[in-house]
Amino acid sequence: MTWFESVNKIKYEGAQSKNPLAFKFYNPNELVNGQTMEEYLRFGVAYWHTFTQDLSDPFGAGTAIRPWDKFTGMDQAKARVEASFEFFDKLGVKYFCFHDVDIAPEGDTLRESNKNVDTIVAMMKDYMKDSGVKLLWNTANNFTHPRFVHGAASASDANVYAYAAAKVKKGLEVAKELGAENYVFWGGREGYETLLNTDLKLEQDNLGRFFHMAVDYAKELDFDGQFLIEPKPKEPTTHQYDYDSQSAHAFLLNYGLEKHFKLNIEANHATLAGHTFEHELRYARTNGILGSVDANQGDPLLGWDTDEFPTDLYSTTLAMYEVIKNGGLGKGGLNFDAKVRRGSFEPEDLFYAHVAGMDSFAVGYKVASKMIEDNVFEDILADRYSTYNEGIGLDIVSGNTDFKKLEAHALDLGEIKQKSGRLELIKATINQYLLQVTAEK
Ligand code: XLS
Ligand code: NI
Ligand code: NI
Numbered sequence: 001m002t003w004f005e006s007v008n009k010i011k012y013e014g015a016q017s018k019n020p021l022a023f024k025f026y027n028p029n030e031l032v033n034g035q036t037m038e039e040y041l042r043f044g045v046a047y048w049h050t051f052t053q054d055l056s057d058p059f060g061a062g063t064a065i066r067p068w069d070k071f072t073g074m075d076q077a078k079a080r081v082e083a084s085f086e087f088f089d090k091l092g093v094k095y096f097c098f099h100d101v102d103i104a105p106e107g108d109t110l111r112e113s114n115k116n117v118d119t120i121v122a123m124m125k126d127y128m129k130d131s132g133v134k135l136l137w138n139t140a141n142n143f144t145h146p147r148f149v150h151g152a153a154s155a156s157d158a159n160v161y162a163y164a165a166a167k168v169k170k171g172l173e174v175a176k177e178l179g180a181e182n183y184v185f186w187g188g189r190e191g192y193e194t195l196l197n198t199d200l201k202l203e204q205d206n207l208g209r210f211f212h213m214a215v216d217y218a219k220e221l222d223f224d225g226q227f228l229i230e231p232k233p234k235e236p237t238t239h240q241y242d243y244d245s246q247s248a249h250a251f252l253l254n255y256g257l258e259k260h261f262k263l264n265i266e267a268n269h270a271t272l273a274g275h276t277f278e279h280e281l282r283y284a285r286t287n288g289i290l291g292s293v294d295a296n297q298g299d300p301l302l303g304w305d306t307d308e309f310p311t312d313l314y315s316t317t318l319a320m321y322e323v324i325k326n327g328g329l330g331k332g333g334l335n336f337d338a339k340v341r342r343g344s345f346e347p348e349d350l351f352y353a354h355v356a357g358m359d360s361f362a363v364g365y366k367v368a369s370k371m372i373e374d375n376v377f378e379d380i381l382a383d384r385y386s387t388y389n390e391g392i393g394l395d396i397v398s399g400n401t402d403f404k405k406l407e408a409h410a411l412d413l414g415e416i417k418q419k420s421g422r423l424e425l426i427k428a429t430i431n432q433y434l435l436q437v438t439a440e441k
Helices: 037-041 047-052 073-091 110-131 158-178 200-221 245-254 267-272 277-286 313-325 347-373 376-384 391-397 403-410 423-439
Strands: 043-046 095-099 134-139 182-186 226-230 261-266 290-294 334-336
Touching: 037 347, 043 047, 043 073, 043 347, 047 073, 047 095, 073 110, 073 347, 110 134, 110 158, 134 158, 158 182, 158 200, 182 200, 182 261, 182 290, 200 226, 200 245, 226 245, 226 290, 245 261, 245 277, 261 267, 261 277, 267 277, 267 290, 277 290, 277 313, 290 313, 313 347, 313 423, 334 347, 347 376, 347 423, 376 423, 391 403
Parallel strands: 043 095, 043 334, 095 134, 134 182, 182 226, 226 261, 261 290, 290 334
Antiparallel strands: none
16 A cells, blocks of 8 residues: 555655756765764654645635545554655665644543553554654644643643643653654743733743643653754734743743753744844753754744745755754754645645755755865954954953943943954855855765
């Protein structure tokens, strides 16, 4: 039985290949910095976008043609597992991610839902063993069902809070059972629409307590995966509590959680926050909390989370610069939290989309590696900040000065000679590297 009959195993054929179902730049076995691309990039497939959702939008019904949709309920869920592992194998991806509700239908009670999850998890465990595919992370969907209308771990109703906790408890048990490398908390409806009916302090305190209970339960389970918070500024709520990396970091510090969590940075969430992808990655990296990446891209002309497959080479280059500077992603990976456009409804489009994303990150990886090898950005910064290497600058960075000494230095300085920032030259240099690296055979 095969679910993707028209597709064979995707191979690397190089930049000159005209085969749409071949990698042009992602060569899994190619060594970059002493590691294979496959080992380093740790690509993951998002179960929800690829196997569960139907490409509906607020104005129209689903368009996706998915062969497993001839079934319903648990039969459909099982067919999805079969299809997904065929997909991972043909694409050559070693990781995947899911929400509880992506893999199994919900029952009338949580007890029934958990039973459905258990059946699918047992099936997945066998497939994982046979294929070597691993779970990058799982998570609980505490936002789709109407019971979460006012939030989950920041809900106005304590019963909903308990329900959300029970789902995360189960999620951690599943993570342990499948050997997940991480467990993700994206704040779904953790946030609010209006202060007119919201106790912001109570909601945030409850959220802090919720995370502490999760940490405690993971310890009890002996689950050693990395906990990740995925910041997002808005959508679905107007004010999401984990707005961006910097505010999520402040939250962690505020509630004494900083040792237990890192961040899962998503490109499109960065742009929604009014930041670049690389800004979010840089803040997380330089504060020691860059854990994993939801690799997608947004549409700068639209104000919502379009979750497009990443194809912008400039962006993947600057993102991979941060990943390399981070020393890689550790337990994290590059999860394609991305969906094909509503007009790309055929099963083959799922392959074209992932191939495009993997090739784009492979290019970014190679270009960023080369630029780091040549110290491009390092030299720019060293020159730009050189006044901090001696004299008064050295005093400042070594904490050896005060306002009186700074004033004494400044009083008779006269005009300070400024240096150009050379932005256009820098951008042209990046273009040069992009074109050179992609032209290499
Ligand atoms: C939604 C989020 C979601 C998380 C997992 O915007 O990106 O898909 O990655 O809950
Ligand atoms: Ni995401
Ligand atoms: Ni998203």
